[in-house]
Amino acid sequence: MVKKYVVRLSADERAVLTDLISAGKAAARAQTHARILLKADQGPDGPAWIDAEIVAALDVSLRTVERVREAWVTVGLEAALYPRPARAHRPRRLDGEQEAHLVALACSEPPAGKVRWTMRLLATRLVDLEIVDGIAPETVHTTLKKTTSSRG
Numbered sequence: 001m002v003k004k005y006v007v008r009l010s011a012d013e014r015a016v017l018t019d020l021i022s023a024g025k026a027a028a029r030a031q032t033h034a035r036i037l038l039k040a041d042q043g044p045d046g047p048a049w050i051d052a053e054i055v056a057a058l059d060v061s062l063r064t065v066e067r068v069r070e071a072w073v074t075v076g077l078e079a080a081l082y083p084r085p086a087r088a089h090r091p092r093r094l095d096g097e098q099e100a101h102l103v104a105l106a107c108s109e110p111p112a113g114k115v116r117w118t119m120r121l122l123a124t125r126l127v128d129l130e131i132v133d134g135i136a137p138e139t140v141h142t143t144l145k146k147t148t149s150s151r152g
Contacts, residue, residue, distance in 0.1 A: 005073040008043040030081045036068045
């Protein structure tokens with residue numbers, strides 16, 4: 001089988017990878033990926049190990065070896081060594097003050113004719129009191145679930 005992504009490291013790249021490993025300061029994942037690239041090197045100075053040998057020697061999955069080779073060939077050294085940045089964190093729906101209003105409301109007496117607060121009633125009341133512009137009952141549920149207060 002012909003490999004689609006063949007690693008051929010220059011002398012400078014080999015030196016960078018070797019330094020990264022020998023310094024021991026980089027993250028374990030980056031060091032492992034550097035070892036994969038060094039073993040997979042098909043260049044004149046590289047050992048040109050096959051993927052199965054790399055998997056056995058470094059105790060990684062075959063897919064990891066393939067992904068590291070692909071990242072090195074398509075994107076570059078940095079992408080092969082370091083993970084993708086974490087996905088953007090979703091901003092909170094309610095700030096602390098709004099959460100406090102929600103908890104206080106949930107702990108208060110339910111509206112006349114109701115036995116207890118429902119998530120939909122709480123969401124509607126928060127909008128009626130102009131604490132929030134709009135909120136889904138599920139957001140009310142997850143917010144109350146995170147708090148340590150009891151609704152009863």
